[in-house]
């Protein structure tokens with residue numbers, strides 16, 4: 001189980017941060033930081049990213 | 059560096075800057091922080107606003123106006139065109155702004171009114187004592203420090219954490235967000251007096267494609283999809299946008315890329331707590347139908363700035379007080395409007411392409427310069443009776459009239 005964010009693809013828009021039910025993501029400068037201890041791998045961030053920069057593997 | 063203020067505003071978008079300006083004008087000691095190093099950049103917006111409404115907030119400055127629109131055109135899935143004059147096209151068109159300049163101008167207005175502005179300064183958490191928000195931890199150039207304030211205003215946009223840190227759940231469900239991609243294109247022949255919208259399940263499931271002119275040969279071309287209609291193995295906004303571009307503007311140069319999410323949830327349960335108010339996208343105040351949020355953020359910012367003054371003057375920044383001076387007031391205006399839009403949104407996302415075509419077809423003949431709600435309802439009724447029924451809450455009185463007229 002893991003979550004990967006491709007920072008070369010990410011457009012640092014913050015949409016994923018807005019949908020994360022656990023508040024595990026944060027938009028810092030031009031990248032997304034994940035607090036893996038809070039992430040429950042629900043995959044919502046992966047689902048709504050406009051470019052597909054996040055990959056959540058269950 | 060000073061570390062005590064009356065008001066700390068987190069986020070210098072339109073909501074935060076107007077809140078800071080309003081509070082500073084009332085004589086409060088205000089700090090406005092923005093985590094980006096450049097206010098307004100990168101843009102996360104199609105930049106359309108209603109002219110008349112904008113004028114209520116600010117004196118128009120041509121340096122941030124890119125296009126002045128006459129109206130809008132909507133294309134149904136089979137290409138049926140409906141044309142609307144500016145005043146009635148739902149309020150989100152009129153001017154197309156240059157938000158990089160506009161957002162910065164608003165922050166400058168806040169500074170001119172006396173607020174202190176700090177950029178590249180990010181809130182990393184709140185100071186909460188005795189159940190009251192008392193300030194925030196900030197980070198600037200890798201150094202963390204604390205700033206205390208009697209009231210904190212969270213204006214931190216779609217990626218807001220401020221509310222969550224204070225225990226307000228602002229997480230958006232997939233059905234509550236439009237996920238968007240947009241290109242600023244140049245070198246194309248685009249009608250600079252109309253904005254265009256394209257709807258349909260092929261082009262943009264649960265959303266639409268927009269073309270907003272941005273001055274000589276330029277336009278914002280973007281797509282928004284409802285989060286609940288997208289998925290891991292489905293095409294993403296950027297794929298839909300590329301497809302539309304290939305078909306319609308194969309030779310355009312893309313001079314800027316924009317990504318973003320717009321809250322389309324309608325009003326959420328709570329937007330303030332002891333010592334804290336949320337405004338704009340952080341409070342999920344954007345319009346569920348149009349995705350417009352600039353003016354709603356500015357309205358809420360103004361209310362929050364005034365509310366901060368009232369609460370601080372009364373020496374009561376409790377939730378009860380903020381509920382009275384902020385929460386109630388925004389719910390009566392913006393809150394009501396976005397909840398009505400939510401009803402329309404919920405109804406439209408269930409329409410198939412044939413329904414949309416039928417609707418467009420029956421609206422085609424109406425003279426839009428003079429169209430009243432009544433005409434719209436007649437047309438709606440002709441196209442789809444169920445739609446009118448679903449939307450009855452919106453126009454209770456007008457709907458009665460339509461029904462009466464038909465019998």
Ligand SMILES: Cc1cc2nc3c(=O)[nH]c(=O)nc-3n(C[C@H](O)[C@H](O)[C@H](O)COP(=O)(O)OP(=O)(O)OC[C@H]3O[C@@H](n4cnc5c(N)ncnc54)[C@H](O)[C@@H]3O)c2cc1C
Nearest residue numbers: 069071072073093104105106181215318338339350351352
């Ligand atoms: C693709 C797209 C198209 C859109 N088109 C339109 C349109 O045509 N018309 C319209 O009216 N609206 C449109 N919107 C919506 C509009 O952009 C927003 O509603 C509006 O910007 C909200 O303003 P705001 O002040 O609430 O938040 P924002 O403008 O998002 O500002 C929030 C600010 O807070 C900062 N911030 C966040 N976290 C922190 C932190 N921890 N510390 C410090 N600072 C922080 C951010 O960097 C940001 O600058 C669109 C949105 C998108 C994504």
Ligand code: SF4
Nearest residue numbers: 010011013014016049
């Ligand atoms: S939604 Fe995608 S593009 Fe936007 S910040 Fe998150 S990972 Fe980056």
Ligand code: SF4
Nearest residue numbers: 020039040042043045
């Ligand atoms: S998988 Fe779910 S919990 Fe984990 S970061 Fe994404 S949205 Fe948050």
